[in-house]
Structures are given as structure tokens and as C-alpha cells.
Amino acid sequence: KTKIPVYARHLSKSQITNHKSQITNLIIMIKALRGTYDILPPETTLWQKVEQKTRELFASYGYGEIRTPIFERTELFTRSIGEATDIVEKEMYTFQDRKGRSCSLRPEETACVVRACLEHKLLNQQGKIHKFFYIGPMFRYDRPQAGRQRQFNQVGVELFGSYSPFADAEVITMMVRFFELLGLKNVSVNVNSLGDKESVENYKDELKKFIQPKLGDLCPDCNRRFEKNILRLLDCKVPSCKEVFNSPEMPVITNSLSNVSREHYETVLSALKDVNVNFVEEPGLVRGLDYYTETIFEITHNSIGAQDALGGGGRYNNLVKEIGGPATGAVGFAIGVERLILVLKQLDIQAEDCKDIIYLVSFDEEAIRENLVFADELRKKGLTAITGYQKLSVKAQMRQANNIGAKFVVMRGENERAQEFVKVKNMESGEEKVVAVKDLAQNFV
Numbered sequence: 290k291t292k293i294p295v296y297a298r299h300l301s302k303s304q305i306t307n308h309k310s311q312i313t314n315l316i317i318m319i320k321a322l323r324g325t326y327d328i329l330p331p332e333t334t335l336w337q338k339v340e341q342k343t344r345e346l347f348a349s350y351g352y353g354e355i356r357t358p359i360f361e362r363t364e365l366f367t368r369s370i371g372e373a374t375d376i377v378e379k380e381m382y383t384f385q386d387r388k389g390r391s392c393s394l395r396p397e398e399t400a401c402v403v404r405a406c407l408e409h410k411l412l413n414q415q416g417k418i419h420k421f422f423y424i425g426p427m428f429r430y431d432r433p434q435a436g437r438q439r440q441f442n443q444v445g446v447e448l449f450g451s452y453s454p455f456a457d458a459e460v461i462t463m464m465v466r467f468f469e470l471l472g473l474k475n476v477s478v479n480v481n482s483l484g485d486k487e488s489v490e491n492y493k494d495e496l497k498k499f500i501q502p503k504l505g506d507l508c509p510d511c512n513r514r515f516e517k518n519i520l521r522l523l524d525c526k527v528p529s530c531k532e533v534f535n536s537p538e539m540p541v542i543t544n545s546l547s548n549v550s551r552e553h554y555e556t557v558l559s560a561l562k563d564v565n566v567n568f569v570e571e572p573g574l575v576r577g578l579d580y581y582t583e584t585i586f587e588i589t590h591n592s593i594g595a596q597d598a599l600g601g602g603g604r605y606n607n608l609v610k611e612i613g614g615p616a617t618g619a620v621g622f623a624i625g626v627e628r629l630i631l632v633l634k635q636l637d638i639q640a641e642d643c644k645d646i647i648y649l650v651s652f653d654e655e656a657i658r659e660n661l662v663f664a665d666e667l668r669k670k671g672l673t674a675i676t677g678y679q680k681l682s683v684k685a686q687m688r689q690a691n692n693i694g695a696k697f698v699v700m701r702g703e704n705e706r707a708q709e710f711v712k713v714k715n716m717e718s719g720e721e722k723v724v725a726v727k728d729l730a731q732n733f734v
Contacts, residue, residue, distance in 0.1 A: 324431070324439025334640040335630055340424055342470050343444045347422040350463050352446055355421040357401040359428075363391040369400035369608055371579025373518035380429040394428035397578070399605070399621060400612070402447045407614045411449075415615075418450035436628035445602070445623035449609070452618035454553045457584040457604055458560035460620050464588060464600065465566050467624070472638040476599065479571035479587045480558065482543055484550035486582070486607070492545035493519050499540055503533050523575045534573075541572040550583060557584050576601060580608040584620070592635045599632065600624030647733060648695035649676040650686045652702055659701065663711075663729060670730045690716065697733070 321327060328336060344354070363383050370376050382394040395401050402421055406412050411419055424444045433439060446463065448456055461478065468476050483489055496519050504512055507522070507530050514521045523534060533539075546554065561568055568586075576585050585603030602622025609617035647667060649660040660676040667674035675693060677686060683700075690698050700712045711729055714721045724732045 322439075324433040326438065331640075332630075335633060336626070338640040339444070339471065339626060339629060339633075342467065343422065343424055346463070346467050346470055347446060350420070350446075350459070352420040352422040355402055355405060355423050356425070357395075357398065357405050357423070359426065360392050360394050361401055361404065363393040365400050365404055365612070366393055366396060369403070369578075369580055369612060370397070371518060371521070373514050373521045374579060375521075375524055376429060376578070380431055382428045382430060396427055396429045398423050398425070398427065398443060398445055398623065399447060399578075399580070399608070403609055403612055403614070403619075406449060407609070407612060412609060412614055412617050416450065418448065420446070420448050422446045436625065436631045438627055442626035443600075443623045444626060445600075445621060447619065447621035449617055449619045451620075452606065454556035454584070455560055456618075457557045457620050458564070458566075460602065460622060461557075461561060461568075461584075461586050462564050462566050464586075464602070464622050464624070468588065468599070471629070471633065472636070473590065473632065475590070477589045477591075478561075478566060478568040479574050479589065480561075480568045481571050481574040481585050482546060482550060482554035482557075482583055483575070483581055483585055483603075484542065484546040484554075484583060487547045488542075488545050488550045489520070489582075491547075492540065492542045495540040495545060496520075496522075499538065500533070506530075506533055518579065520575060520579075523573075539573075542575075543570075543572050553583055576603055580605040580611070582606045586622070588624075590632050592632050598625075599628055644671075644673045645696040645733070646693060647672060647674045647697045647699060648686070648690035648693065649674060650683060650690075650698060650700045651677050651680060652683070652700075653680060656701060656706075659706075660699075663699070663726075666730050667733065670734055672730070672733050699729070 363381070366381060367377050372378070376396050381396050384392055386392055402423065406419065422445065424442070426440050426442050428440055430439055431437060446460065448460060461480070465476065465478060484492070497515075500507070500515065500519070500522065504515060507515075508525065508527045511522045511525050511527070511530050522530070525531065525534070543551075543554070558568070558570070571587075574585060574587060576587075581603040583604040583606065585601070587601035588599050589597040590599055591597055600623055602620070604618070604620040606616075606618050609615065609619060649664055651657040651660050657676070657678065657680070664674035664676045675695070677689070681689075687698065696716055698714045698716060700714070701710075702712075705711055705723070709726045710723050711726060712721060713724050713729075713732065
């Protein structure tokens with residue numbers, strides 16, 4: 290119940306009801322929406338570590354960063370992801386703008402990158418390879434749980450211009466090396482192949498023969514998808530449906546691969562062995578997006594329970610043409626940052642230590658002015674310097690220095706000011722020394 294403050298007790302019953310409503314609305318207004326949350330210091334340092342390692346590693350493979358808008362025309366996602374997918378049917382944030390155009394917040398980034406490449410005519414040169422990486426928020430209306438939010442962040446890569454299985458192997462390797470760079474050693478790499486168009490059609494025929502007699506045991510969504518896109522049945526999370534799909538008699542997609550697709554898949558696997566990437570062939574693995582062809586993969590870690598997938602990806606040779614561009618070989622992956630951060634925390638993997646903090650104590654207004662200058666000089670040398678903005682007791686300022694984890698405290702009283710010196714205290718060792726003002730910055734470099 291909302292407690293009525295003393296100042297409102299003279300109000301009428303209707304006025305009090307209105308007052309309660311206003312208080313409730315204020316409480317709701319200042320609370321993040323369900324499925325979203327704030328990232329505050331010091332946790333942001335771990336996010337910064339992930340972003341920094343992303344940029345460092347992906348650049349070493351020749352990838353450049355791309356940034357696209359967070360909303361696009363809805364049709365871009367329905368055409369690329371697939372109308373019968375959970376994402377399009379149930380999870381997209383879709384709205385009409387003031388001109389009546391249907392727009393959606395991006396639920397994933399691949400389609401956005403393809404759109405950008407086509408708009409800027411990057412894929413018109415045959416044989417030229419383009420490599421992009423991205424970092425940013427995506428949006429899906431899903432049930433929030435640990436590692437899964439309605440606004441979630443992904444890092445990922447997209448490679449355009451190659452049909453080579455060796456490109457697949459390098460992309461998978463890059464994903465594994467990324468986790469290793471962050472300190473995750475025991476990830477599981479699951480690999481499968483959907484094959485080319487011929488392979489998929491062969492598999493769909495086998496799947497229909499197996500599932501047709503069992504439609505009565507499947508949920509309404511599966512019955513509907515049986516006609517629209519039978520592969521999407523494999524995304525279903527209803528236990529009774531999963532029981533059917535986990536049957537030993539369930540057709541395996543790799544048994545339907547064409548000769549060309551089988552050779553492509555076997556080359557990917559042998560290349561992964563060459564670079565010492567351990568993997569498991571997972572014939573039941575499918576991805577929840579319609580555009581995948583040939584190689585697909587997923588990387589998991591057992592420390593986050595049911596939501597153990599950290600990321601995944603695959604080849605999508607038909608997507609660029611589907612959206613209106615030239616036939617283009619492409620492969621990529623995406624990693625969920627929230628889940629990754631969850632694993633890093635559980636394994637107590639920390640961000641690298643920040644620079645030592647220098648706290649400048651101000652005894653009076655003149656010292657406040659001086660410290661603004663001193664702090665500015667220290668920062669020009671790449672140091673972290675913090676100063677107060679009002680006169681407080683020395684005890685209070687030392688407490689502040691402790692609270693922010695300052696390693697050094699700089700003090701300058703009347704005696705030090707007269708002699709152009711400052712006193713520097715090491716908060717860890719307790720050691721104090723006197724330093725000339727002109728040498729202050731150099732003392733910490």
C-alpha cells in the first residue's frame with residue numbers, strides 16, 4: 290500500500306486516491322522497463338573489457354567496425370529472418386511512424402549489415418571480400434531471465450564475398466579465440482551443416498514423412514509451421530514437441546546433404562582440426578533464422594544452465610540476393626554480451642586494473658582553484674586525477690579518497706604552498722614524501 294504523507298492527510302478521499310495514483314505513476318516512471326536494466330560502475334569496466342577485446346581481436350583478422358540504425362523497415366526482417374520464425378511472429382518490437390510506415394527495432398544485426406552493404410553498393414565488385422564487426426543493442430520481446438533481456442547486446446562479425454569453407458573455419462576459429470582472449474577456456478563448439486538448397490529440400494521431404502503421422506502430438510504453432518516452414522518446428526520449446534523431435538527415428542539433416550555440401554562441410558571440419566579447434570558434430574543443431582545455409586555452429590558454456598549458448602552463427606549464401614543484391618557468399622556470427630558477462634562474473638574473471646587514481650585534497654578555496662590546474666596537468670600526462678569542488682575537512686576528504694580507491698593523495702597546506710611543494714601520500718603503504726610542484730606530474734609517470 291502507498292503510504293500517505295502527513296501533508297496530504299487533510300485531503301478528501303478522491304484527492305487522496307488521485308495522490309496515490311500520482312505517487313504510483315512516479316514510482317513506475319523511475320523504474321527501468323521489464324527486460325531492460327542499467328549497467329553501472331564498476332560493472333561497466335567488464336563491459337569495456339569485452340568491447341576492447343572485440344575491437345583488438347576482430348581488427349587483427351582484418352574486420353572494420355560498422356554501425357547501423359537501431360530500427361529499420363519491418364519488411365527487411367520479415368524477408369531475411371523468415372515470417373514463420375519466433376522472432377518475427379512473437380518477438381519483434383514493431384511500430385508505425387508518423388507517415389504510416391511499419392518499422393521495427395532490430396532483433397538482430399545481420400540483415401541490417403546486408404542492407405547497409407547494398408545501399409552503399411559495396412557488394413558490386415565480384416571477388417572482393419568485405420569484413421565487418423559490430424557492437425550494439427538488439428531488441429526482442431521475450432520472457433526476461435538470467436542472460437536474456439528484451440534489450441540485449443551483441444558483438445558479431447559478417448564476412449561477404451567468399452563461398453570458401455576455409456572462411457567458415459576461420460570465422461569459427463575467431464569466435465573461439467575471442468572467448469580464450471577473455472579467459473574462457475572450456476567452451477564447447479557445436480557444428481552442423483544445413484547444406485545447400487537441394488540438401489534442405491531433401492531434408493524437408495524426409496522430415497514431412499516423419500512428422501505427418503505425429504501432428505496430433507504437436508502444439509498448434511508446430512501444426513501451423515508444418516505447412517509454412519517445416520524447419521521452424523525444430524525451434525519449438527514445448528516439452529511434448531521436443532520429445533518427438535528427440536526421437537531416435539528423427540531424420541538427421543547431414544544424411545540429406547548433396548555431394549557438394551558434404552564436401553564443403555568435411556573441409557570445414559578438417560580445417561578446424563588443423564588449427565586445433567575442438568568441436569562436436571551436433572546433427573540436431575538448427576539456427577532460429579531462415580537465412581542460414583551450409584555450415585552452422587554454436588558455442589556454449591555449462592556455467593549458465595539452460596541458457597548455455599554464448600553465441601552462434603553460420604553461412605548465409607542466399608540472403609543478399611533475397612534482399613535484392615547480387616548472389617554473394619557470406620558467413621558470420623553473433624555473441625550475446627549479457628550471457629558472456631554472466632559467465633565472466635561466475636568464473637570471477639575481472640577487468641584489467643584501472644590506472645592508479647590520484648586524489649587532490651583541498652584545504653581552502655585557493656587550494657580548490659590550484660587543484661583544478663594540478664589535476665588538468667596530471668590528466669594531460671594520461672593520469673587519473675580527482676579533486677573536490679568544495680571545502681571539506683581533511684578527514685572527510687581522506688574518506689572520499691578511500692571510497693574511490695585512490696592510491697595516492699596529494700596535499701598542499703600553507704607551508705607547502707609557500708615553498709612550492711606538495712605532500713604525496715601512498716594510501717597503500719602509508720609512505721609520505723615531499724615533491725616540488727613543477728615535478729608533480731613527472732612523479733607519477
